[in-house]
Amino acid sequence: MTTVTAPLARGLAARVSPIEGLQQTMTLAWRALVQIRHNPWELVDFSIQPIIFTLLFTYVFGGAISASTGKYLTYALPGILVMNMFFVTMYVGMGLNTDLTKGVFDRLRSLPLARWAPLAGRITADLLKQVWSIVLLLSTGVILGFRIGTTVLHVLAAVVLILVFALAFSWVSVLVGVLAKGPEKVYLLGMTTLFPVTVVSNVFVPTETMPGWLQAFVKVSPVTLLANASRGLMVGGPITGPALGSLLWAAMILVVFVPLSLCALKLRV
Amino acid sequence: MTHAIWTEGLVKRFGGTVALGGVDLAVRTGTVHGLLGPNGAGKTTAVRVLATLLRPDAGHATVGGYDVVRDAHQVRQLIGVTGQYASVDEALTGMENLQLIGRLLGMSRRDTKQRARELLARFGLSDAAGRAAKTYSGGMRRRLDLAASLVGRPHMLYLDEPTTGLDPRSRLGLWDLVRSLVADGVTVLLTTQYLEEADELADELAVIDHGRVIATGTPEELKAKTGARSLAVRPADPVDVPVVISVVGQLAGVAPEVDGLVVTAPVTDPAVLPAAVRRLDNAGVVITELTLRNPSLNEVFLSLTGRPTEETTHTEQTEGALT
Numbered sequence A: 001m002t003t004v005t006a007p008l009a010r011g012l013a014a015r016v017s018p019i020e021g022l023q024q025t026m027t028l029a030w031r032a033l034v035q036i037r038h039n040p041w042e043l044v045d046f047s048i049q050p051i052i053f054t055l056l057f058t059y060v061f062g063g064a065i066s067a068s069t070g071k072y073l074t075y076a077l078p079g080i081l082v083m084n085m086f087f088v089t090m091y092v093g094m095g096l097n098t099d100l101t102k103g104v105f106d107r108l109r110s111l112p113l114a115r116w117a118p119l120a121g122r123i124t125a126d127l128l129k130q131v132w133s134i135v136l137l138l139s140t141g142v143i144l145g146f147r148i149g150t151t152v153l154h155v156l157a158a159v160v161l162i163l164v165f166a167l168a169f170s171w172v173s174v175l176v177g178v179l180a181k182g183p184e185k186v187y188l189l190g191m192t193t194l195f196p197v198t199v200v201s202n203v204f205v206p207t208e209t210m211p212g213w214l215q216a217f218v219k220v221s222p223v224t225l226l227a228n229a230s231r232g233l234m235v236g237g238p239i240t241g242p243a244l245g246s247l248l249w250a251a252m253i254l255v256v257f258v259p260l261s262l263c264a265l266k267l268r269v
Numbered sequence B: 001m002t003h004a005i006w007t008e009g010l011v012k013r014f015g016g017t018v019a020l021g022g023v024d025l026a027v028r029t030g031t032v033h034g035l036l037g038p039n040g041a042g043k044t045t046a047v048r049v050l051a052t053l054l055r056p057d058a059g060h061a062t063v064g065g066y067d068v069v070r071d072a073h074q075v076r077q078l079i080g081v082t083g084q085y086a087s088v089d090e091a092l093t094g095m096e097n098l099q100l101i102g103r104l105l106g107m108s109r110r111d112t113k114q115r116a117r118e119l120l121a122r123f124g125l126s127d128a129a130g131r132a133a134k135t136y137s138g139g140m141r142r143r144l145d146l147a148a149s150l151v152g153r154p155h156m157l158y159l160d161e162p163t164t165g166l167d168p169r170s171r172l173g174l175w176d177l178v179r180s181l182v183a184d185g186v187t188v189l190l191t192t193q194y195l196e197e198a199d200e201l202a203d204e205l206a207v208i209d210h211g212r213v214i215a216t217g218t219p220e221e222l223k224a225k226t227g228a229r230s231l232a233v234r235p236a237d238p239v240d241v242p243v244v245i246s247v248v249g250q251l252a253g254v255a256p257e258v259d260g261l262v263v264t265a266p267v268t269d270p271a272v273l274p275a276a277v278r279r280l281d282n283a284g285v286v287i288t289e290l291t292l293r294n295p296s297l298n299e300v301f302l303s304l305t306g307r308p309t310e311e312t313t314h315t316e317q318t319e320g321a322l323t
Ligand SMILES: Nc1ncnc2c1ncn2[C@@H]1O[C@H](COP(=O)(O)OP(=O)(O)OP(=O)(O)O)[C@@H](O)[C@H]1O
Pocket: B014, B015, B017, B018, B019, B037, B038, B039, B040, B041, B042, B043, B044, B045, B046, B084, B193
C-alpha cells in the first residue's frame, strides 16, 4: 500500500488574495471589538480612566502650574492624548497574549487565512480604540476649557500623526505580548514602564522647569516630540521639527520591532 | 485504496526530546484512524504536524495529497482541528465564536449564522449560545471547540483526545457524531488513551510510544495480538465458588484465578458471556457480578513492549483532575 494519494480536492487555492486577507483582518478586528462587550472593564479602562486622569491633572496640578485650569489644559491636553495612546497600545499585546495562551492563535493558524491577518486584525482594532479614546479625551477637554488654536484640519493632522505613531508602537506591544507568560503580565509590564516613560516628558510640565540632566533626556523622548507636534498642530507653535522627529522615531521602532516580534512569534508557536 | 493522510519517517525534536522518532502513518480515506498511546507518546505532536502548526524536522507528510509544509494553505482548507485543550475565545459568546470561524472562512453572513445555529443545536449548546464562553463549563467549552472545527465542513477531522473531560452522555454523543461524519465521507484522525474508545470508533489503530509506532492494525487484530479479555464472576453465596470455578474454567479452557469471591479467567471469544450466564443459571448459582473486561491500555502496552506504561499513575491523576 504505497500509493500516495492524488489530491483529494483539486483546484484548492494556493494562497489568499489580498482582498480576502483584508476581509479576514476586518473580521478579526470586529471580533476584538465584540470582546469588549463581554469585558466591560476594558471599556472602563480606555474610556473612563483617561478622563479621570485629565480631570485629576487639570484640577490638582493645573492651578499650581498655570494661571487657570483652562490655560493649563490647553498646554497639557495634546500631551495627554499622546500619553493615552501609549497606554491603549497595550491592548494589542494583551489580546495577542490571551490568544496565544488560550490556544485561539493555533486555531487561527489552522485555518486557511492570510498569515498576517491575525496581527493586522489586532492592530486595526487597536486603532479604532485609539480613535475612540482620542475623541473622548478631546470632547472632555473642550468641555473643561481646552481651546483649539488652529484649524480643524490641523487637529485632524495631529490625530493622524498620533495614530501613525500608535501603529508603530503597537509592534513593541506585539513583542511584549509574545514574550509574556500571561495577559496580566503584559498589563503589569506596560503600566510599570509606560508610566515613567510618558511622565518623563513635557506632557505635564515644560522641559525648562526640569534639572539639566533630565532635560537632555526629555528633549529627545518620542513622547515629548509627539506631544510638541500635537501641541503645534492643535494649539499653535512649531510643527515640522517635532513632527519629523516623531516620524523618525516611528520608523526606527518599526525597523527594530517588526522583525523582532515576528521572529519571537515564530519561535513561540 | 487512497490515503487521506500519509506520513513517512516523520521526525520532530524539542531540544533534546525526540517527540516523533520517525513516524509512518497511512490513513485510508473515509475511515477513523486511532492514535493510541500514553502521555508523552507524541500523539499531539503528530496531530500538530499534520495540522500545519509544527514543521517536522525530517520526513514528510501529505494530507489529501498536499504536503503539510509546502502546500500548508491547501491542507488548511481540508482540515478541521480540535486540539487537546479547548481553544475558544472566552470573551465571545458560543454563537460569536462559530460566526467568527465562518466569516473567516469566507462564508456569507446568512450561511454562517445558519451553520452556527445548526452546530450549537447539535452539541446541545443552543441555550448557552448567547453567553460568553468564559461562563461555560469545561465540557461545554470542549463541545464548542468541536463545533468550531466543523464550521467549514472539513474533509478531514483531527480530534486530539476529544472525550477527555466529557461526561458519559457527551462522550456517547461524540462517538455518534464521529460515526455520522464518517458516514458522510469525512476522514477522522483520533488520538486517545482509552482502548475502549479506539475499539468503539477506529477502523484502524496505530499504537505509539516514545515517538514511534510500535503496532498497527484493526482493534480486533491488536486485541488478538495483545491477548485476552477477562471474564470475572462473583457468586452471591460463597458456597457456589467451586461451581463457578468449574464453569469459568471450562469456558476459558484454563484454570481461573480466585480472589476472594471473584473468579477470573482470560477469554478470547465474546460469546462466553451469554454462555456463562446460561450455565451458571442452570447450575442454580446466583451471581452478583459478571463482567467481560477489555485489556487496558496498560495491558496492551505490557504485551507489546513487555513493560507497563511508565506514566500510568500520572494518567490517572490527570483524569481525576479533569472530571
Ligand atoms: N512545545 C514543546 N516543547 C518542548 N517539548 C515538547 C513540546 N511539545 C511536546 N514536547 C515533548 O514531546 C513529547 C511528546 O509530547 P506530546 O504532547 O506529543 O505527547 P502526547 O502523546 O500528546 O501526550 P499526552 O497524552 O500527555 O497528551 C513529550 O516528551 C513532550 O514533553
